[in-house]
Amino acid sequence: RNDKFHRYELHVGGELAVISQFLDRPGHIDFTHTETKPGFTGxxxxxxxxxxxxxxxxxxxxxxxxxxxxxxxxxxxHEGYGQDVDWPLEKP
Structure with a gap:
């Protein structure tokens, strides 16, 4: 977890391979974007x-x-997280 950049990071061989951006809200972590860097997909x-x-x-x-x-x-x-999720409202 890299709080400076508001994201979780996965490094492979010293290189940043995957990030998952989030907003830290009161009582919640709001995930906004996940990205796998080129060369690490699949x-x-x-x-x-x-x-x-x-x-x-x-x-x-x-x-x-x-x-x-x-x-x-x-x-x-993946089961096991249901009780810990607040699904965002869908836009009309």
Missing amino acids: QGLAKVLAHFALDDVVASGKRIIPHCPYIAAYLKK
């Missing part, structure tokens, strides 16, 4: 980072807001 690294980041939020006692499409899709595929 290796499942975003899943590794998502799992770590979500577990970290839950352990901190905060709730998850998944505005990021990748984090939202991860949450829908």
Whole structure:
């Protein structure tokens, strides 16, 4: 977790491979964007980072807001986080 840049980071061989941006809100971590850097796609690294980041939020006692499409899709595929998620309202 890199609070200076408001993101979770996964490094491979000293290189930044995946980031997941967030906004730190009272009682919540709002995930806004996840990105895998060129050269690291297709290796499942975003899943590794998502799992770590979500577990970290839950352990901190905060709730998850998944505005990021990748984090939202991860949450829908992986059980165990449901009680810790506040789904954003859909736009009309």
